[in-house]
Amino acid sequence: MIYSSVLAAVVSALAAEAIDNTSKQAWQKLYDPGSEDGHDMAILSRSVERGKISRLDADCWVFARLHSQLKPxxxxxxxxxxxxxxxxxxxxxxxxxxxxxxxxxxxxxxxxxxxxxxxxxxxxxxxxxxxxxxxxxxxxxxxxxxxxxxxxxxxxxxxxxxxxxxxxxxxxALAEAGAILTHEGLSLENAA
Structure with missing residues:
Protein backbone atom coordinates (compact mmCIF):
# COMPACT_ATOMS: atom_id res chain seq x y z
CA MET A 1 0.00 0.00 0.00
CA ILE A 2 1.55 3.29 -1.12
CA TYR A 3 -0.84 5.79 0.48
CA SER A 4 -2.74 5.77 3.74
CA SER A 5 -5.64 7.84 2.38
CA VAL A 6 -6.94 9.71 -0.63
CA LEU A 7 -5.79 12.99 0.91
CA ALA A 8 -2.29 11.56 1.42
CA ALA A 9 -2.21 10.48 -2.23
CA VAL A 10 -3.36 13.90 -3.45
CA VAL A 11 -0.97 15.87 -1.25
CA SER A 12 1.96 13.60 -2.13
CA ALA A 13 1.22 13.79 -5.86
CA LEU A 14 0.88 17.57 -5.78
CA ALA A 15 4.10 17.93 -3.80
CA ALA A 16 5.99 15.66 -6.21
CA GLU A 17 4.89 17.77 -9.14
CA ALA A 18 6.56 20.79 -7.59
CA ILE A 19 9.91 18.98 -7.42
CA ASP A 20 12.08 19.71 -10.43
CA ASN A 21 13.42 16.30 -11.34
CA THR A 22 13.97 15.15 -14.88
CA SER A 23 13.45 11.48 -14.00
CA LYS A 24 9.80 12.04 -13.06
CA GLN A 25 8.53 10.26 -16.16
CA ALA A 26 9.87 6.75 -15.36
CA TRP A 27 6.35 5.63 -14.43
CA GLN A 28 5.37 5.91 -18.10
CA LYS A 29 7.33 2.73 -18.83
CA LEU A 30 4.89 0.81 -16.61
CA TYR A 31 1.75 2.30 -18.12
CA ASP A 32 -0.14 -0.05 -20.38
CA PRO A 33 -3.17 1.83 -21.77
CA GLY A 34 -4.58 -1.31 -23.37
CA SER A 35 -4.46 -3.55 -20.30
CA GLU A 36 -7.61 -5.62 -20.03
CA ASP A 37 -8.31 -5.11 -16.34
CA GLY A 38 -7.81 -1.32 -16.47
CA HIS A 39 -6.09 -1.36 -13.09
CA ASP A 40 -2.88 0.40 -14.02
CA MET A 41 -2.29 1.75 -10.51
CA ALA A 42 -2.30 -1.75 -9.06
CA ILE A 43 0.71 -2.53 -11.27
CA LEU A 44 2.32 0.71 -10.16
CA SER A 45 1.66 -0.01 -6.49
CA ARG A 46 3.24 -3.47 -6.73
CA SER A 47 6.24 -1.96 -8.54
CA VAL A 48 6.80 0.55 -5.74
CA GLU A 49 6.47 -2.14 -3.07
CA ARG A 50 9.02 -4.33 -4.88
CA GLY A 51 11.42 -1.40 -5.28
CA LYS A 52 11.23 -1.40 -9.09
CA ILE A 53 10.25 2.27 -9.16
CA SER A 54 10.43 5.08 -6.62
CA ARG A 55 7.67 6.68 -4.62
CA LEU A 56 8.28 9.86 -6.63
CA ASP A 57 7.48 7.97 -9.82
CA ALA A 58 4.24 6.74 -8.23
CA ASP A 59 3.36 10.24 -7.08
CA CYS A 60 3.91 11.59 -10.58
CA TRP A 61 1.71 8.85 -12.03
CA VAL A 62 -1.05 9.67 -9.54
CA PHE A 63 -0.68 13.37 -10.40
CA ALA A 64 -1.05 12.67 -14.13
CA ARG A 65 -4.01 10.33 -13.65
CA LEU A 66 -5.92 12.67 -11.34
CA HIS A 67 -5.17 15.68 -13.54
CA SER A 68 -6.57 13.90 -16.57
CA GLN A 69 -9.55 12.24 -14.87
CA LEU A 70 -10.93 14.83 -12.42
CA LYS A 71 -13.36 17.52 -13.48
CA PRO A 72 -11.51 20.84 -13.91
CA ALA A 173 -13.00 16.36 -5.29
CA LEU A 174 -11.49 13.97 -2.73
CA ALA A 175 -14.43 11.59 -3.17
CA GLU A 176 -13.93 11.64 -6.95
CA ALA A 177 -10.17 11.18 -6.56
CA GLY A 178 -10.81 8.24 -4.24
CA ALA A 179 -13.13 6.66 -6.79
CA ILE A 180 -10.49 7.09 -9.52
CA LEU A 181 -7.71 5.64 -7.38
CA THR A 182 -9.89 2.71 -6.28
CA HIS A 183 -11.02 2.02 -9.85
CA GLU A 184 -7.38 1.96 -10.92
CA GLY A 185 -6.66 -0.68 -8.29
CA LEU A 186 -4.73 1.41 -5.80
CA SER A 187 -5.52 0.18 -2.29
CA LEU A 188 -5.91 2.80 0.43
CA GLU A 189 -6.23 2.30 4.20
CA ASN A 190 -9.22 4.62 4.39
CA ALA A 191 -11.34 6.45 1.86
CA ALA A 192 -10.79 10.03 3.01
Missing amino acids: RHWDVLVAKYSTHKGRKVQSLGRLWPIVASHAPKLFIISAVTAWAIPKMKGADGKRSSDIIVLPAQFYDMNRWDPDASPERTRRRWRAGIEVVLDGMVVE
Missing part, protein backbone atom coordinates in the same frame (compact mmCIF):
# COMPACT_ATOMS: atom_id res chain seq x y z
CA ARG A 73 -13.20 22.43 -10.88
CA HIS A 74 -12.26 19.45 -8.70
CA TRP A 75 -8.68 19.53 -9.93
CA ASP A 76 -8.46 23.29 -9.38
CA VAL A 77 -9.83 23.18 -5.84
CA LEU A 78 -7.33 20.46 -4.86
CA VAL A 79 -4.43 22.35 -6.42
CA ALA A 80 -5.52 25.63 -4.81
CA LYS A 81 -5.84 24.02 -1.38
CA TYR A 82 -2.95 21.54 -1.29
CA SER A 83 -0.34 22.35 -3.95
CA THR A 84 2.96 24.03 -3.15
CA HIS A 85 3.63 24.84 -6.82
CA LYS A 86 3.21 28.62 -6.93
CA GLY A 87 2.28 28.90 -10.59
CA ARG A 88 -0.28 26.11 -10.59
CA LYS A 89 -1.81 27.35 -7.34
CA VAL A 90 -2.27 30.86 -8.75
CA GLN A 91 -3.71 29.52 -12.01
CA SER A 92 -6.19 27.33 -10.13
CA LEU A 93 -7.24 30.25 -7.93
CA GLY A 94 -7.91 32.27 -11.06
CA ARG A 95 -10.22 29.54 -12.37
CA LEU A 96 -11.95 28.97 -9.01
CA TRP A 97 -13.22 32.36 -7.99
CA PRO A 98 -15.48 32.85 -11.05
CA ILE A 99 -17.37 29.65 -10.22
CA VAL A 100 -17.97 30.43 -6.54
CA ALA A 101 -21.57 31.57 -6.09
CA SER A 102 -21.90 34.48 -3.68
CA HIS A 103 -23.71 37.80 -3.33
CA ALA A 104 -20.38 39.39 -2.38
CA PRO A 105 -18.65 41.83 -4.73
CA LYS A 106 -16.07 40.43 -7.15
CA LEU A 107 -13.06 41.77 -5.18
CA PHE A 108 -14.39 40.18 -2.00
CA ILE A 109 -14.87 36.78 -3.67
CA ILE A 110 -11.37 36.87 -5.18
CA SER A 111 -9.85 37.83 -1.83
CA ALA A 112 -11.85 35.27 0.17
CA VAL A 113 -10.94 32.44 -2.22
CA THR A 114 -7.28 33.47 -2.07
CA ALA A 115 -7.28 33.70 1.74
CA TRP A 116 -8.92 30.26 1.94
CA ALA A 117 -6.25 28.70 -0.28
CA ILE A 118 -3.34 30.64 1.24
CA PRO A 119 -4.11 30.95 4.94
CA LYS A 120 -2.30 33.51 7.07
CA MET A 121 0.97 32.10 8.31
CA LYS A 122 1.88 32.24 11.96
CA GLY A 123 5.26 33.60 12.86
CA ALA A 124 7.30 36.73 12.81
CA ASP A 125 6.43 39.02 9.90
CA GLY A 126 5.51 36.15 7.60
CA LYS A 127 9.14 35.18 7.06
CA ARG A 128 9.01 31.79 5.44
CA SER A 129 10.71 29.67 2.85
CA SER A 130 10.62 31.19 -0.61
CA ASP A 131 9.08 27.94 -1.84
CA ILE A 132 5.59 28.86 -0.62
CA ILE A 133 3.31 31.81 -1.25
CA VAL A 134 3.14 34.19 1.71
CA LEU A 135 0.75 37.11 1.50
CA PRO A 136 1.24 40.30 3.51
CA ALA A 137 -0.68 40.41 6.80
CA GLN A 138 -2.85 43.32 5.64
CA PHE A 139 -4.22 41.14 2.83
CA TYR A 140 -6.32 39.23 5.39
CA ASP A 141 -8.13 42.38 6.53
CA MET A 142 -11.70 41.96 5.19
CA ASN A 143 -12.18 45.74 5.26
CA ARG A 144 -9.91 45.89 2.20
CA TRP A 145 -12.00 43.32 0.32
CA ASP A 146 -15.21 45.34 0.16
CA PRO A 147 -15.09 48.73 -1.57
CA ASP A 148 -18.71 49.41 -0.53
CA ALA A 149 -17.93 49.03 3.20
CA SER A 150 -20.71 46.55 3.93
CA PRO A 151 -21.39 45.81 7.61
CA GLU A 152 -18.95 43.46 9.37
CA ARG A 153 -21.69 40.89 9.90
CA THR A 154 -22.42 40.80 6.18
CA ARG A 155 -18.76 40.40 5.28
CA ARG A 156 -18.38 37.53 7.78
CA ARG A 157 -21.48 35.84 6.33
CA TRP A 158 -20.09 36.21 2.80
CA ARG A 159 -16.71 34.83 3.80
CA ALA A 160 -18.24 31.89 5.69
CA GLY A 161 -20.48 31.11 2.69
CA ILE A 162 -17.54 31.17 0.29
CA GLU A 163 -15.53 28.88 2.58
CA VAL A 164 -18.47 26.45 2.84
CA VAL A 165 -18.68 26.28 -0.97
CA LEU A 166 -14.93 25.71 -1.31
CA ASP A 167 -14.78 23.12 1.49
CA GLY A 168 -17.70 21.32 -0.14
CA MET A 169 -15.83 21.29 -3.43
CA VAL A 170 -12.80 19.77 -1.68
CA VAL A 171 -14.97 17.00 -0.20
CA GLU A 172 -16.44 16.28 -3.66
Whole structure:
Protein backbone atom coordinates (compact mmCIF):
# COMPACT_ATOMS: atom_id res chain seq x y z
CA MET A 1 0.00 0.00 0.00
CA ILE A 2 1.55 3.29 -1.12
CA TYR A 3 -0.84 5.79 0.48
CA SER A 4 -2.74 5.77 3.74
CA SER A 5 -5.64 7.84 2.38
CA VAL A 6 -6.94 9.71 -0.63
CA LEU A 7 -5.79 12.99 0.91
CA ALA A 8 -2.29 11.56 1.42
CA ALA A 9 -2.21 10.48 -2.23
CA VAL A 10 -3.36 13.90 -3.45
CA VAL A 11 -0.97 15.87 -1.25
CA SER A 12 1.96 13.60 -2.13
CA ALA A 13 1.22 13.79 -5.86
CA LEU A 14 0.88 17.57 -5.78
CA ALA A 15 4.10 17.93 -3.80
CA ALA A 16 5.99 15.66 -6.21
CA GLU A 17 4.89 17.77 -9.14
CA ALA A 18 6.56 20.79 -7.59
CA ILE A 19 9.91 18.98 -7.42
CA ASP A 20 12.08 19.71 -10.43
CA ASN A 21 13.42 16.30 -11.34
CA THR A 22 13.97 15.15 -14.88
CA SER A 23 13.45 11.48 -14.00
CA LYS A 24 9.80 12.04 -13.06
CA GLN A 25 8.53 10.26 -16.16
CA ALA A 26 9.87 6.75 -15.36
CA TRP A 27 6.35 5.63 -14.43
CA GLN A 28 5.37 5.91 -18.10
CA LYS A 29 7.33 2.73 -18.83
CA LEU A 30 4.89 0.81 -16.61
CA TYR A 31 1.75 2.30 -18.12
CA ASP A 32 -0.14 -0.05 -20.38
CA PRO A 33 -3.17 1.83 -21.77
CA GLY A 34 -4.58 -1.31 -23.37
CA SER A 35 -4.46 -3.55 -20.30
CA GLU A 36 -7.61 -5.62 -20.03
CA ASP A 37 -8.31 -5.11 -16.34
CA GLY A 38 -7.81 -1.32 -16.47
CA HIS A 39 -6.09 -1.36 -13.09
CA ASP A 40 -2.88 0.40 -14.02
CA MET A 41 -2.29 1.75 -10.51
CA ALA A 42 -2.30 -1.75 -9.06
CA ILE A 43 0.71 -2.53 -11.27
CA LEU A 44 2.32 0.71 -10.16
CA SER A 45 1.66 -0.01 -6.49
CA ARG A 46 3.24 -3.47 -6.73
CA SER A 47 6.24 -1.96 -8.54
CA VAL A 48 6.80 0.55 -5.74
CA GLU A 49 6.47 -2.14 -3.07
CA ARG A 50 9.02 -4.33 -4.88
CA GLY A 51 11.42 -1.40 -5.28
CA LYS A 52 11.23 -1.40 -9.09
CA ILE A 53 10.25 2.27 -9.16
CA SER A 54 10.43 5.08 -6.62
CA ARG A 55 7.67 6.68 -4.62
CA LEU A 56 8.28 9.86 -6.63
CA ASP A 57 7.48 7.97 -9.82
CA ALA A 58 4.24 6.74 -8.23
CA ASP A 59 3.36 10.24 -7.08
CA CYS A 60 3.91 11.59 -10.58
CA TRP A 61 1.71 8.85 -12.03
CA VAL A 62 -1.05 9.67 -9.54
CA PHE A 63 -0.68 13.37 -10.40
CA ALA A 64 -1.05 12.67 -14.13
CA ARG A 65 -4.01 10.33 -13.65
CA LEU A 66 -5.92 12.67 -11.34
CA HIS A 67 -5.17 15.68 -13.54
CA SER A 68 -6.57 13.90 -16.57
CA GLN A 69 -9.55 12.24 -14.87
CA LEU A 70 -10.93 14.83 -12.42
CA LYS A 71 -13.36 17.52 -13.48
CA PRO A 72 -11.51 20.84 -13.91
CA ARG A 73 -13.20 22.43 -10.88
CA HIS A 74 -12.26 19.45 -8.70
CA TRP A 75 -8.68 19.53 -9.93
CA ASP A 76 -8.46 23.29 -9.38
CA VAL A 77 -9.83 23.18 -5.84
CA LEU A 78 -7.33 20.46 -4.86
CA VAL A 79 -4.43 22.35 -6.42
CA ALA A 80 -5.52 25.63 -4.81
CA LYS A 81 -5.84 24.02 -1.38
CA TYR A 82 -2.95 21.54 -1.29
CA SER A 83 -0.34 22.35 -3.95
CA THR A 84 2.96 24.03 -3.15
CA HIS A 85 3.63 24.84 -6.82
CA LYS A 86 3.21 28.62 -6.93
CA GLY A 87 2.28 28.90 -10.59
CA ARG A 88 -0.28 26.11 -10.59
CA LYS A 89 -1.81 27.35 -7.34
CA VAL A 90 -2.27 30.86 -8.75
CA GLN A 91 -3.71 29.52 -12.01
CA SER A 92 -6.19 27.33 -10.13
CA LEU A 93 -7.24 30.25 -7.93
CA GLY A 94 -7.91 32.27 -11.06
CA ARG A 95 -10.22 29.54 -12.37
CA LEU A 96 -11.95 28.97 -9.01
CA TRP A 97 -13.22 32.36 -7.99
CA PRO A 98 -15.48 32.85 -11.05
CA ILE A 99 -17.37 29.65 -10.22
CA VAL A 100 -17.97 30.43 -6.54
CA ALA A 101 -21.57 31.57 -6.09
CA SER A 102 -21.90 34.48 -3.68
CA HIS A 103 -23.71 37.80 -3.33
CA ALA A 104 -20.38 39.39 -2.38
CA PRO A 105 -18.65 41.83 -4.73
CA LYS A 106 -16.07 40.43 -7.15
CA LEU A 107 -13.06 41.77 -5.18
CA PHE A 108 -14.39 40.18 -2.00
CA ILE A 109 -14.87 36.78 -3.67
CA ILE A 110 -11.37 36.87 -5.18
CA SER A 111 -9.85 37.83 -1.83
CA ALA A 112 -11.85 35.27 0.17
CA VAL A 113 -10.94 32.44 -2.22
CA THR A 114 -7.28 33.47 -2.07
CA ALA A 115 -7.28 33.70 1.74
CA TRP A 116 -8.92 30.26 1.94
CA ALA A 117 -6.25 28.70 -0.28
CA ILE A 118 -3.34 30.64 1.24
CA PRO A 119 -4.11 30.95 4.94
CA LYS A 120 -2.30 33.51 7.07
CA MET A 121 0.97 32.10 8.31
CA LYS A 122 1.88 32.24 11.96
CA GLY A 123 5.26 33.60 12.86
CA ALA A 124 7.30 36.73 12.81
CA ASP A 125 6.43 39.02 9.90
CA GLY A 126 5.51 36.15 7.60
CA LYS A 127 9.14 35.18 7.06
CA ARG A 128 9.01 31.79 5.44
CA SER A 129 10.71 29.67 2.85
CA SER A 130 10.62 31.19 -0.61
CA ASP A 131 9.08 27.94 -1.84
CA ILE A 132 5.59 28.86 -0.62
CA ILE A 133 3.31 31.81 -1.25
CA VAL A 134 3.14 34.19 1.71
CA LEU A 135 0.75 37.11 1.50
CA PRO A 136 1.24 40.30 3.51
CA ALA A 137 -0.68 40.41 6.80
CA GLN A 138 -2.85 43.32 5.64
CA PHE A 139 -4.22 41.14 2.83
CA TYR A 140 -6.32 39.23 5.39
CA ASP A 141 -8.13 42.38 6.53
CA MET A 142 -11.70 41.96 5.19
CA ASN A 143 -12.18 45.74 5.26
CA ARG A 144 -9.91 45.89 2.20
CA TRP A 145 -12.00 43.32 0.32
CA ASP A 146 -15.21 45.34 0.16
CA PRO A 147 -15.09 48.73 -1.57
CA ASP A 148 -18.71 49.41 -0.53
CA ALA A 149 -17.93 49.03 3.20
CA SER A 150 -20.71 46.55 3.93
CA PRO A 151 -21.39 45.81 7.61
CA GLU A 152 -18.95 43.46 9.37
CA ARG A 153 -21.69 40.89 9.90
CA THR A 154 -22.42 40.80 6.18
CA ARG A 155 -18.76 40.40 5.28
CA ARG A 156 -18.38 37.53 7.78
CA ARG A 157 -21.48 35.84 6.33
CA TRP A 158 -20.09 36.21 2.80
CA ARG A 159 -16.71 34.83 3.80
CA ALA A 160 -18.24 31.89 5.69
CA GLY A 161 -20.48 31.11 2.69
CA ILE A 162 -17.54 31.17 0.29
CA GLU A 163 -15.53 28.88 2.58
CA VAL A 164 -18.47 26.45 2.84
CA VAL A 165 -18.68 26.28 -0.97
CA LEU A 166 -14.93 25.71 -1.31
CA ASP A 167 -14.78 23.12 1.49
CA GLY A 168 -17.70 21.32 -0.14
CA MET A 169 -15.83 21.29 -3.43
CA VAL A 170 -12.80 19.77 -1.68
CA VAL A 171 -14.97 17.00 -0.20
CA GLU A 172 -16.44 16.28 -3.66
CA ALA A 173 -13.00 16.36 -5.29
CA LEU A 174 -11.49 13.97 -2.73
CA ALA A 175 -14.43 11.59 -3.17
CA GLU A 176 -13.93 11.64 -6.95
CA ALA A 177 -10.17 11.18 -6.56
CA GLY A 178 -10.81 8.24 -4.24
CA ALA A 179 -13.13 6.66 -6.79
CA ILE A 180 -10.49 7.09 -9.52
CA LEU A 181 -7.71 5.64 -7.38
CA THR A 182 -9.89 2.71 -6.28
CA HIS A 183 -11.02 2.02 -9.85
CA GLU A 184 -7.38 1.96 -10.92
CA GLY A 185 -6.66 -0.68 -8.29
CA LEU A 186 -4.73 1.41 -5.80
CA SER A 187 -5.52 0.18 -2.29
CA LEU A 188 -5.91 2.80 0.43
CA GLU A 189 -6.23 2.30 4.20
CA ASN A 190 -9.22 4.62 4.39
CA ALA A 191 -11.34 6.45 1.86
CA ALA A 192 -10.79 10.03 3.01
